[in-house]
Amino acid sequence: MESHATRVVIIGAGHAGGSVAGFLRQYGFDGPITLIGDEPIPPYQRPPLSKAWLKGEADADSLQLKDPAWWADNGCDLRLGQTVTAIDREAKTVTVGGKTIPYDALVLATGSRARALPLPGADLDGVLSLRTAADAEHLKAHLGSGTRLAVIGGGYVGLEAAASAMALGGAATIIEREPRVLARVASAPVSAFYQAAHARRGVEVLTNASVTGLEGDGAVSAVVLADGRRIACDVALVGVGAIANTELAESAGLDCRDGVLVDASARTGDPAIWAVGDVTRRPGGLYGGDIRFESVPNALEQAKQAASAIAGRDQPPPEVPWFWSDQYDLKLQMAGLATDADRQILRGDPDSERFAVFHLKGDLIRCVEAVNAPPEFMAGRLLIARQTPIDPAKLADPSVGMKEVAA
Structure with a gap:
């Protein structure tokens, strides 16, 4: 397909959708691009929302994915505050505000939404979630000196928000129904x-x-807790997971299973439709099966895959999935998945607030969780990608450099 004859429509103007447009231009694609978002602001970065934004260390300009003039200057028809209501795969059109827009290539970047809490009182003022800039602004207005924040759900976003609340002079209580925080997403040593x-x-x-x-x-x-305790608060943040926004894809007849199913080039079962970011369920690569991986690196990798396919370029090499979280002066960096590991190796001392947990299968690293330990993260990610056997005894000894760990 000749790029100048190809009309690309991207549904979702978040980090993933905006990045697809950016990579298309970077890769030399010169066809028309229409980027449709239901938020009123141009594509922006979401990770700072629970951290720098809440603490007043970031403003709207610093969050922007591109300079505001970039979109028009690069021939991107950016349509904000608009919602796509239907996809007609046969006619190759999308419906917005009662009007249809034709496409040759369609990219779904509809993201995910916060899982609601189906409990009495969940609709009270001050019961908030944190997914968008508007959510972050609402939460920020409630935080400050002496403010009591209750966080329902001990996941990354909740822990980051609690850290931000404390930095602003407030108080925070984290309420987690599992035996430990980060129960679904981190190992027991990292949780502890x-x-x-x-x-x-x-x-x-x-x-x-x-x-x-x-x-x-x-x-x-x-x-209110099941045992009768009442946790007093001025604001409550609900962070109990996210739901992929697959409704549009499902109504168009695309295959979905807790996410839009895509292949290794981010393409759906319809050869003219791709999907990227939080809304997708993608091949697990090295780990087999398929996964729904909510992270900025995943969104960027899939944006490159979709843009490469549409622009007629070779696919980029596959990446090891990775993730990060900033809380206080603690940076967690994680690479890989621990799904099929058979043992853990702790490198360093958690009490020093600098350590790493490696998950091994035999003598191969499958996952690394590194706290304030960039060398362990970077080397671990590389060793996972290359599937390089390592010496477990050397890995467990922090006095041995990571470059010497390979067997």
């Missing part, structure tokens, strides 16, 4: 470390704690 790190900094961490409702006279004033 972060639980202790938050407690040392004054956060109250409650585990094995089920929420049965929220109370307040118009605005939330307490979170």
Whole structure:
């Protein structure tokens, strides 16, 4: 397909969708691009929302994915505050505001939304979620000196928000129904470390704690637990996971299973439609099966895959999935997946707030979780990608450099 004859429509003007447009131009694609987003602002970075934005260390300009003039200057028809209501795969059109827009290549970047809490009081003022810039602005307005934040759900976003609340002079309580925070996304040693790190900094961490409702006279004033305890608060952040926005894809007849199913080039079962970012379920590569991986690196990798396919370029080499989280002065960097590992090796001392947990299958690293340990993260990610056998004894000894760990 000749690029000058190809009309690209991207549904979703978030980090993933905006990056597809950027990579298309970078790769020499010169056809028309229409980028449609339901938020009122141009594509922006989401990771700072729970960190720098809440603490007042970032503004709207610093969050922008591109300079505001870039879109028009590069021939991107950016349509904000608009929602696509239908996809007609046979006619190759999308419907927006009762009008149709034709496409030759369609990219779905509809992202995910916060999972709602189906409990009494969940609709009270001050019960918030954190997915968008508008969400972050609402939460920011509630935080400050003396403000009590209750975080329902001990995942990354909740822990980051708690850290931000403490930095602003407030108080925070994390309420997690599992026996440990980060139960679904981190190993037990990393969970234990972060639980202790938050407690040392004054956060109250409650585990094995089920929420049965929220109370307040118009605005939330307490979170009610199953054992009868009431956690007093001025604002409650609900962070109990996200749901892929697959409704549009499903109504168009595309294959979905907790995410739009795509191949290694981010293409759906329809050869004219790609999907990227949080909304997708993609091949697991080295790890087999398929995964839905919510992270900026994943969104950028799939944006490159889709843009390469549409622009007629060779596919980029596959990447090891990776992720990061900033809390206080602690940077967690994770690469790979620990799904089929058979042992863990701890390198360094968690009490020093600098260590790494490696997950091995035989003598191959499958996953690394590194806290304030960039060399371990970078070397681990490389060794995973190359599937290089390592010497476990050397890996466990922090006095041995990571370059010497390979067997």
